[in-house]
Amino acid sequence: MAKKPRADGNPNIVKLWPTTMLVKRFAHFQKVNPALLELFYQHRDREQRNPEQAYASKDDLQNHYPLHQELGELAEFISKGIVEVATEANRGLWRQGEKVSVTLTGLWFQISNGFSFHEMHVHGNCSWSGVYYVQAGDCSTSPESHRGKQPNGVTRFYGPHMEHMAGGFGDYGNLYLHDNSWDSYPEDGKLCIFPSHIKHMPFPYNGDKDRVIVSFHAQVFNSSGSMSYDYSFNN
Template sequence: MNTSPVQMLWPTPILVRRFEEAAAVNPELLRLFYRELGAQGLQGTVYSSSDDILVRYNHPALQALFGFISDAVFEIARTLNGAIWQQAGVKNLRMEIVGAWFQIQNRYGFHDIHNHGNCSWSGVYYLQLDPVQQRRQHPVLGALNGITRFYAQHLNLLGGAHMDMGNAYLQQSTFDVTPEEGVLVVFPSWLLHKAMPYDGERDRVIISFNAQVHGEQGDKAFEYGFH
C-alpha cells in the first residue's frame, strides 16, 4: 500500500524486449523486404512500405515475430490496465494489428517527429543496423546515429515555463533508445518520437506497427456518468 501523500499520476510506459528468435527470423525478413525494394526500383535515403505487410505477406517469419509482438503488447497493456480490466470484468481480450510496415533508412535518412493515430499502442522492431559502437564513431552524427528519440508530454510547455530548482525534473524532456538488432520497443501511440538521422555501412531496417486491444464485449468498461 502506498502511504506517500504524493501521487505519481499519468505514467508514460515504454517496454523494451529482445526477441530470442531474431537470429533465425531477421534474415528471412530482410530477404523479403529487400526483394520488395528491388522490385520498386526506388532510390533515396528512406523507403517506407505500405502498412499492410501482414496482409500482403503470409510468411512464417512474420508470424513468429508478431506472436512475440502480441505478447509484448499485452504485457505493457496489462501493466497499465490490469486493475481496470479486473474491476470492469473484462474477459477474452484480443489484440488487433491495424497497420504494420517496414522502413529502410541510410545516408542521413530520418523520420521526423510524429505520433500514431487510430491505436492505443505502437512499436518498432530493429531488424538491421550497424553495431552500437560502430555507429557512435560516426564523425558527424556520433552517439545520436540512428537512435529513436521519445519526447515528453510537457515538451511544448518548456518554452514559456519558469524554471527553477523546484521543477528541475522537467528539463529532461527526451528519452533515447539505442537500437540493437532483435530488440522491440513498445510505447503509447500518442507519444511523440523521431528516428534520428542514420548513416552506416548497413541499412537501418525496422518494422513498425500500430495495435488496438479490445474486450469480448467491446471497449466500454464502465457506465457513463458524472462524479
C-alpha cells in the same frame, strides 16, 4: 476505479500518470531477422525504388504476406508484447483475468541510410505502437558511443512534460520537467512498444549497413470485442 499510487515513504505525496513502455529482445531474432531482410529487400526492389533513398513500405505488410513464416512469428511476438505492456498499464482497471485480443492495424518496414529521418510524430487511431529493430547497422549503441555528437539512428521518445517546455519557466523546483526524453538504442531483435500518443522521432541515420526496422500500431479489444470505455464522454 483503482486507487492512485502513492510515493513510497511519504503518505502526503501522490504521484500520477506514469508512461508505461515495454522493451525486450526477441529470442528468435537470429533466425527470423535474416529471413525478414531478404523479404524486405525483395519487396523494395520489386518497386524499383532508388536504393540510395529511404524506403517505407505500405502499412499493410501482414496482408501482403499472410503465409510468410518469420513475419508471422514476429507479428505474434509483437502481439504478445502489446498484451504484456497493456496489461501492466491497465493494472487495476481491467477486469481480473479478462482475455484481451490485439489487432495489428498497421505493420510496415523501413530501410534508411544517407542521414534520412522522420520528423517528430505520434500515431493515430490506435492505443499502442512500436518499433522492432531488424538491422541496427551502425546506430549509436549507448550515450557514451556518441558523446558530444548527435546520436546515429536512435529512436527518441518525448514525455508529456515536453508540452510545458517551450517558453516555460525553469528553476530548481521543476528540474524534473527537464527529464522529458528517453532514447531507445537500436539492437538487432529489440522490440520497443509505447503508448501511441507519445511523441517520438528517429535521429538521422548513416552507416555502412542500412538501418532496417519494422513499425506497427495496434488496437486492443476485450472479450466482448469492444474497445470502448465503460462510460461515455457524452454523459
